[in-house]
Amino acid sequence: MGKGGKACDASTQNRAAWLHGVNDLRIQPYPLPPLGPTDVRVRMKAVGICGSDVHYLKTMSCGDYKVKEPMVIGHECAGIIEEVGSEITSLVPGDRVALEPGQGCWRCDRCKEGSYxxxxxxxxxATPPIHGSLADQIVHPGNLCFKLPDNVSLEEGAMCEPLSVGVYGCRRAKVGAETTVLIIGAGPIGLVTLLAARAFGAPRIVVADVDDHRLSVAKTLGADQVVKVSFNKEDVASEVEEIKKAMRKGIDVTLDCAGFEKTVSTAFGATRNGGKVCLIGMGHCNMNVPLTPAASREVDVLGVFRYKNTWPQCIEFISSGKIDVKPLITHRFGFSQEEVVEAFETSARGGNAIKVMFNL
Incomplete structure (x- = not known):
């Protein structure tokens, strides 16, 4: 994959959505790098907008990452193989694939132990300085492209990226048939985490959020109970009691898909003694939370950063019907300058928009 500013020598007919500055997205030529022996060239067909993409558009940063030069946006994607490198044997032109967007170095200790x-x-x-995938075509390692079964659409293939976050969070927390689950936050990641927890067999799932519409969507997607909470930190104690009543028994695992000081405090308070809190959302960097009381109750805290080795399971969940991601795709746009701008504004406004998808 090409780094920002790196010279490329392929056709300039290829186009991509380049981020130039705050609220400045432009469709411009995107020359592709040469096709390596283990690479494939993919024609993009479905690309979703993630919250991190919106952060970059609105602030030119996301967490510690700063956009310092023009960058191609987008990372939730699927497409059709156009060309394969000389050493690729598992894929052929015409194959429909979902793309895993992150490539480890495969040399460091973390990669060697499997935590790439x-x-x-x-x-x-689309994490600076690496270019993203909202383009006509891209070049990507073949081992990060996963063939889609005939009954899985390209849009569903693109949804494997956000779904992977929920699947990996459930794996980290060991969600299973005897695990009661609280999910805090019913945004796109909270909703795919709900779908994943149900697919892993969780017998009872409660979802908490501040927004009535998102809670209604969570209920439609299979939440056993929903609880409306507030932004007010003083409400934590009363909301914890309300959440516990909704669960009807102890909460084994809380998956915080928001990551704010209040939501983490709520997670610690609601989770049973000896339970687990899995931190998926990253809303706040520094927090003042009741960690010592949680530690005294042996509540384990698990961090989640992206995912690893999740695409095959996500594809199987979708193909088998255990997970249906289609209801999450609420808005669709084409790949023109006007539609790209409108799509990102739609995603940024929130409201009834859950997943905004480009059909290229």
Whole structure:
């Protein structure tokens, strides 16, 4: 995958959505790098908008990552193989594939032990200075392209990226048939985490959020109970009691898909003694939370950063019907300058928009 500013020598007929500045997205030529022996060239067909993409558009940063030069946006994607490198044997032109957007170095200790998502030299679509995938075509390692069964659409293939976050969070927390689950936050990641927890067999799932519409969507997608909460930190104690009543028994695992000081405090308070709190959302960097009381109750805290080895399971969940991601795709746009701008504004406004998808 091409780094920002790196010279490329392929056709300039290829186009991509380039981020130039705050609220400045432009469709411009995107020359592709040469096709390596283990690479494939993919024609993009479905690309979703993630919250991190919106952060970059609105602030030119996301967490510690800063956009310092024009960058191609987008990382939730699927497409059709156009060309394969000389050493690729598992894929052929015409194959429909979902793309995993992050490539580890495969040399460091984290990669060698299998935790490539923690690689310090990770190259990840649309994380500066790595270019993303909202383009007509891209070049990507073949081993990060996963063939889709006939009954899985390209849009569903693109949804494997956000779904992977929920699947990996459930894996980290060991969600299963005897695990009661609280999910805090009913945005796109909270909703795919709900779908994943149900697919892993969780017998009872409660979802908490501040927004009535999102809670209604969570209920439609299979939440056993929903609880409306507030932004007010003083409401934590009363809301914890309300959440516990909704669960009807102890909460084994809380998956915080928001990551704010209040939501983490709520997670610690609601989770049973000896339970687990899995931190998926990253809303606040520094927090003042009741960690010592949680530690005294032996509540385990688990961090989640992206995912690893999740695409095959996500595809199987979708193909088998255990997970239906289609209801999450609420808006669709084409790949013109006007539609790209409108799509990102739609995603940024929130409201009834859950997943905004480009059909290229």
């Amino acid at each position: 998502n923690l690689c310090p030299d990770m190259e990840f679509f």
